[in-house]
Amino acid sequence: MKLECKGISKAYGKKQALAPLELTFTEGIYGLLGPNGAGKTTLMHLLVGLLAPDSGEILADGMEIGKLGATYRAKLGFLPQEPGFYPGFTGEEILRYFAKLKGIHQPQKKIATLLELVNLTDDRKKKVGQYSGGMKRRLGIATALLGDPALLILDEPTAGLDPKERMRFRNIIGQIGFGKIVILATHIVSDVECISDHCILLKEGHCIGADTADALKENIRGKVWNTPSDETEAERYVMEHACANLIKSDTTLMIRSVSDAPPFPHSVAAEPNLEDVYLYYFNQSGRDGESP
Amino acid sequence: MLYELKKLFSAKLVWGLLALNLLYMLFIPFQGLRHNYRDHIQSVKTQQKLYTQMQAAYPQPQAMQDALEQELLRIQQQDWTTDAPGIYGETLRQDFFAVNGVYEHVRYLVTQVPHNRSKIIKEMLYDMSQADQSGEQDWFTERSNALAIKQYNRILPLELVSTGIHEGTQYILFNYTMWEYLMLAFLVLMTVRMFTMDLISGAYQMIHTSKHAEKSLFFRKFGALALVALLILLFHLGVELIANCTILGLSGFHLPLQQLETFEMCPYFITIGGFYVLKTAMKYLAYLWVIGLTAWIASVLRKPLTAGGLGLLLSCGGLVVHMVFYLRQTNVTARKIYRVLRMLLPQGLLNAREYLQTFDVANVLQYPVGRLQLCCGITICSSILFIMLAYGRWCRIERRGYA
Incomplete structure (x- = not known):
């Protein structure tokens, strides 16, 4: 069909x-x-x-x-x-x-x-x-x-x-x-x-x-960034940029963001996923069960 | 269709309305019969006994009438208002009512019917000859007279048998308008529910994307409503017949309708049984019209309250208008309007009796056409039209932007 x-x-x-x-x-x-x-x-x-x-x-x-x-x-x-x-x-x-x-x-x-x-x-x-x-x-x-x-x-x-x-x-x-x-x-x-x-x-x-999905992810390769951060820096970044994910682990706090340029000098390019695609195109979060 | 019925009756309110409808249907007749139930049965039995005795003794109709007249005179010469023992009934008073009842019925059958029919035919022939002589041609009157002569110039196989008494009572008990209002309102509410419930429940999105969402489903819904109306109507007819036969002694269903005095001037050849079938069929036609009309309104408006209100206004409102002009027939203008209403409004079919008591024709392009046939024709055509319009709207739900 x-x-x-x-x-x-x-x-x-x-x-x-x-x-x-x-x-x-x-x-x-x-x-x-x-x-x-x-x-x-x-x-x-x-x-x-x-x-x-x-x-x-x-x-x-x-x-x-x-x-x-x-x-x-x-x-x-x-x-x-x-x-x-x-x-x-x-x-x-x-x-x-x-x-x-x-x-x-x-x-x-x-x-x-x-x-x-x-x-x-x-x-x-x-x-x-x-x-x-x-x-x-x-x-x-x-x-x-x-x-x-x-x-x-x-x-x-x-x-x-x-x-x-x-x-x-x-x-x-x-x-x-x-x-x-x-x-x-x-x-x-x-x-x-x-x-x-x-x-x-x-x-x-x-x-x-x-x-x-792979092609869409490929489109934003080099635009997804992981930035190790502390709470103060993360809080400030989140206040200024709506499109941010905060990933907490036991010892560190990681800001995952999508932008054309790295947000911080120490930001590291990350492997994009579909959620990043969503963030990139819609400038919103599309996490499980949430209404963006 | 069973699923549509289940959907329709899935609310307690619907059961409540149905119960109210049936209770009200039964309440008035049984309330009326409760007080004189035994008197009716006794009276029927006495008349039937007398009729049988008279038939055996006097096989010739005229002889029977003469004998009954003599018998009536004999009773009248006595003090018949007392409770003195009677021959046919328990008291002389019962004898008087029985003999008088049978005598009046025999006189009606033997003398009145042939005399009045002969008189009508003669008058019509005279009118026609006068019109011929004057040279003034009124095609409608001429055709109407010719039709009346044809209709009345026939031998009716009337029989000298009891067909029950209190014929008027049957109508008072079972053909009252208040129940019809309730029935029409019930049909309107059921139809509105049937054609809006899918929208209200939200199921329409899944229903209208199914293969048989259109024609089949529409007619299943309509069929379910038609079945409910038919079952209620048959229940009503059943109760009416049981009460009429057992309490009022109605019998002789194979005999012409003119056997009953009320229908002396009925121009049609129809039996008493046929009358009950016709009456039921006409009511059913009116009910189908109400269902069709309301289905169309509900399919267009899709809002239960608005659709229900408009449906009630057009169905019960029509009946109100009908009744107002029925009661005001002493006024010439009102009588004319009533005749037009009886021809145009399907609600008129709820009272079949009105169409069968006289030579009731309307002028249609200079041709006499029975108001009964006209009203039936208009009702059938408009019902088909409403059903088609409702079907069209129903199928266009996807084009209405309800998604």
């Missing part, structure tokens, strides 16, 4: 949520990175057909997705940012209901496998109203995976998951990602770094970078 965004844009009133975008997705796992308000959710909603672009078109294997209609939706699995369920349904009933909506015949076996995959087998008979936020998200992931979709779009899939669940989710996506297009939007950099083949950086509705 090939998904192409040809000059798609979207505005909400006067606010331009997405500037004209040119993107092509083929089989692989794509991480959409960007701070809140960058246009990630808008792009996802355009890709799943919940929104129509103001200009441009989205093509699936050369056909406009609006014209494909149910044929396109049959290949689609979508996890929204806040998946809503009916509190009176049990987890299993939710999956059976969505299996019906997706036109899956005899879904029992698939449902059992998915419940096992997202660790909800023991809670399958429990009403969704009694589920925790993490359980609901896991149920949402299972729902998105129903029908083995060729195109899987996940909006903030790991939000609200504990570290163990997040690890499990990464493994799931790693397992099922082969031969599919998986697009996941997040501001948790480590998720993208662990499982994505490609990264797309969105900032204020513009695509400011789209490449493999």
Whole structure:
């Protein structure tokens, strides 16, 4: 499957949520990175057909997705940012209901496998109203995976998951990602770094970078610095520069920063990671579980 | 559809509204029947017994009528208001009411129906001949007269049997408007809930990105609502029939509707059973119209309160307008407006009786068309239109920027 965004844009009133975008997705796992308000959710909603672009078109294997209609939706699995369920349904009933909506015949076996995959087998008979936020998200992931979709779009899939669940989710996506297009939007950099083949950086509705994680890291080689420091110096540096990470060890304090030139004479160039890429492009922190 | 029903009834409030609806449906008839339940049964039994005796003794209708007249005179000559022992019932007073009831019914069947129909036909023929002579051609009147002659000039297979008593009571007990208001309000609220619950719960994002999110889901939702309305209606009909048959002695469902005096001037050939089917079908049409209209409103507005308010205004409001002009029929203008309303407003179908009591036609391009058929046609067409509009809106959820 090939998904192409040809000059798609979207505005909400006067606010331009997405500037004209040119993107092509083929089989692989794509991480959409960007701070809140960058246009990630808008792009996802355009890709799943919940929104129509103001200009441009989205093509699936050369056909406009609006014209494909149910044929396109049959290949689609979508996890929204806040998946809503009916509190009176049990987890299993939710999956059976969505299996019906997706036109899956005899879904029992698939449902059992998915419940096992997202660790909800023991809670399958429990009403969704009694589920925790993490359980609901896991149920949402299972729902998105129903029908083995060729195109899987996940909006903030790991939000609200504990570290163990997040690890499990990464493994799931790693397992099922082969031969599919998986697009996941997040501001948790480590998720993208662990499982994505490609990264797309969105900032204020513009695509400011789209490449493999390694290529993006390579772009900022020589711009990441480790500076051994004391507390006073570190405090002053952090006050003056928003884009700084402080790494504490038992005896030393290390300032990790991203800039074109070394911040201190004694700064040492470091191996860039995806978090540094995030810092470099967005001038913000993108650490696990934090909202930059 | 079962999942849509489960979604619909997943809130306790819905069960509460349903219970309120059913309780109110049953409360008035049973409240009314509670006081004179035994009297009704006794009276029915006495009349049925008398009818049987008379049929055996006098096979000829005219002879039966004469005999009943004599019997009525005999009772009237006695002090029939006392509790003196009777022949057919326990007291002479019961005898009087039974004989009078059967006599009136036999007189109606044997004399009144043929006489009045013959009179109408003669009058119509006279009018037509007068119009021919004057040379003034009023196509509608001419066609209308010809249709009336055709409709009334037929032999009705009426039978000299008891079809129950207190025919008016049946209507008072089971065709009261207050319950209809409640039923319409119930349907509006259910429809609004059905078509906005996915948005409120947030599930719409996942639903509308599923393969069968459009046509199939829309019609499953509509079907679930139509099923709920049908089940309530059938329950209402069942209760009505059980009460009418057991308490009021309604019988002879295979007989023409004109067997009941209220429908003497009904121009259609329809049985009593057929009337109940027609009445139910017409109510169902009106309910489907309300569901279609509200589904469209809910799909456009997508806000439960606004959609519910507008739905209530258009459905119950229409019924209020209908009732206001029904009650003001003494005024000529109001009567004319009422006739137009009965033709245009689907709420009129909630009272089928009104369409079947007279030769009730409207002038459509100089052709006489029954108001019943017109109202049914308008209701069906507008329901289809509303359903199509609602479907169109429902499918365009992705184009509405709700994401």
